[in-house]
Amino acid sequence: MKHHPQPPLPFTTDSQLSVIARTYGTPLFVHSEESYLRYGREALDIPNAFGLAVRYAMKSNPHSAILKIFDRLGIHIDASSSYEVRRALAAGIAPGKIMLTGQETLQPQHVGELVEKGVIYCCTSLTQLKIYCELFAGSGQGVSIRVNPGLGSGHNNRTNTAGPAASFGIWRDYVPQAIEIASGHGLKITRIHTHVGSGSDWKIWEKAASMTLGIVQEFPDVTIVNLGGGYKIDRMDPEKSIDLQSVFSIIKRDFETFARETGRELYLEIEPGTYLSANSSLLLASVNDLVDTGAHGYRFIKTDASMTELLRPMTYGAQHPIRLLGKSGDTLRNYVVVGCCCESGDIFTVKEGDPETVDTVELPEADIGDTLAIMGAGAYGIAMSAKNYNSRPICAEAMIRSDGSHVLISRRQKLEELWAREFPV
Ligand SMILES: Cc1ncc(COP(=O)(O)O)c(C=O)c1O
Incomplete structure (x- = not known):
């Protein structure tokens, strides 16, 4: 794991984080309102030809405080399950x-209730499409469908959400069936949704956009094109962020060309999750213990955080910058930073893209009681962690407000809550 020892903090200082750690305890996620606003504004500012909606992919971090920050900015919501819809509604969206x-195919009654409420339902399979069309036959409701355009750009099968090996969306060859199902019920397909995966390479995005526009050619009534999420943001060297301005300048040009050739002005939607949330939150953990495996082994920092807070290294071999708060870099050591679950894979420093292989990070000499900041943990951190494994209560979360003050936004779970829903035999 190559990164500069003591990588800089994104939105705060060592001393503020030390105060926050003392105030609320660790493990603790610390969010930044200002950072969410910054990335939200960047997304809303992308070049577009005929209008834009930004939807926050709330699965990346569904906390109501974050949903509200984006709502106030004018960002809408991409929900991936009916539970997320209920959560967003409960947050006042x-x-x-x-x-x-969503991947889940809901019962017709459930789809009907959501759509009657005003929620937009995007059909991601022919089965979902049939259910929707039977419910709303002849009603004039527009139909939204997710299409798998045949191109995926994720790094591996866990991040790839398009292409032949992905089950997401209606396979491109079945477009004629989709059109037939909708028109057979007197309905028009008005929104095409694609999501090709994740990346920063503008060529992939240009290809994805032009493939999507190619598909839109087959749908004369489509007025909205949703390009999904997957906009890469760098968490640490040498990762590269997508340049949203450049990529969407190219896509804007494609939309304009499409309009000149067809007379159709398409409205653009995007659904970033990672881009908006990844660098807006970090995980604070305390150094609980220091152990080593001898002269030819490793030095380990054992922390009080674990896969129950951040699973990405263990799942994807994801890299997160780690900083030891309040320490100078005079004496550096190579450490393996591990979680405290009784699970050999519970490691924060693994080889990039290879969760099976242990790696080290260079840090100042650590002492028991020190605090670590594990950065870039805002997207798919607390949202996707192995909550309650080893009967560990869900950790607390704090937010640094734009005025610099901090506040608790999730309390630590009470241990009794773990067995409160169990019944005796
Ligand atoms: C349909 C859809 N939209 C948005 C996203 C958000 O992706 P990201 O967090 O990489 O921006 C995903 C992620 O898989 C997705 O499948």
């Missing part, structure tokens, strides 16, 4: 601002 694009 207007139904018309929520679009559900």
Whole structure:
């Protein structure tokens, strides 16, 4: 794991984080309102030809405080399950601002209730499309469908959400069936959704956009094109962020060309999750213990955080910058930083893209009681962690507000809550 020892903090200082750690305890996620606002504004500012909606992929971090920050900015919601829809509604998000694009095929009654409320339902399979069309036959409701355009750009099968090996969306060859199902019920397909995976390479995005526009050619009534999420943001060297301005300048040009050739002005939607949330939150953990495996082994920092807070290294071999708060870099050591679960894979420093292989990070000499900041943990951190494994209560979360003050936004789970829903035999 190559990164500069003591990588810089994104939105705060060592001393503020030390105060926050003392105030609320660790493990603790610390979010930054200002950072969410910054990335939100960047997304809203992308070049577009005929209008833009940004939807926050709330699965990356569904906390109501974050949903509200984005709502106030004018960002809408991409929900991936009916549960997320309910969570967004409970946070006060207007139904018309929520679009559900989910893998779960809901019962017709459930789809009907959501759509009657005003939630937009995007059909991701022919089965879902049939259910929707039967419910709303002849009603004039627009139909949204997710299409798998045949191109995927994720790094591996866990991040790839398009292409022949992905089950997401209606396979491109079945487009004629989709059109037939909708028109057979007197309905028009008005929104095409694609999501090709994740990346920063503008060529992939240009290809994805032009493939999507090629598909839109087959749908004369489509007025909205949703390009999904997957906009890469660098968490640490040598990762590269997508240049949203450049990529969307190219896509804007493609939309303009499409309009000149067809007379159709398409409205653009995007659904970033990672881009908006990844660098807006970090995980604070305390050094609980220091152990080593001898002269030819490793030095380990054992922390009080674990896979129950951050699973990405263990799942994807994801890299997160780690900083030891309040320490100078005079004496550096190579450490393996591990979690405290009784699970050999519970390691924060693994080889990039290879969770099976242990790696080290260079840090100042650590002492028991020190605090570590594990950065870039805002997207798919607390949202996707192995909650309650080893009967560990879900950790607390704090937010640094734009005025610099901090506040608790999730309390630590009480241990009794773990067995409160169990019944005796
Ligand atoms: C349909 C859809 N939209 C948005 C996203 C968000 O992706 P990211 O967090 O990489 O931006 C995903 C992620 O898989 C997705 O499948």
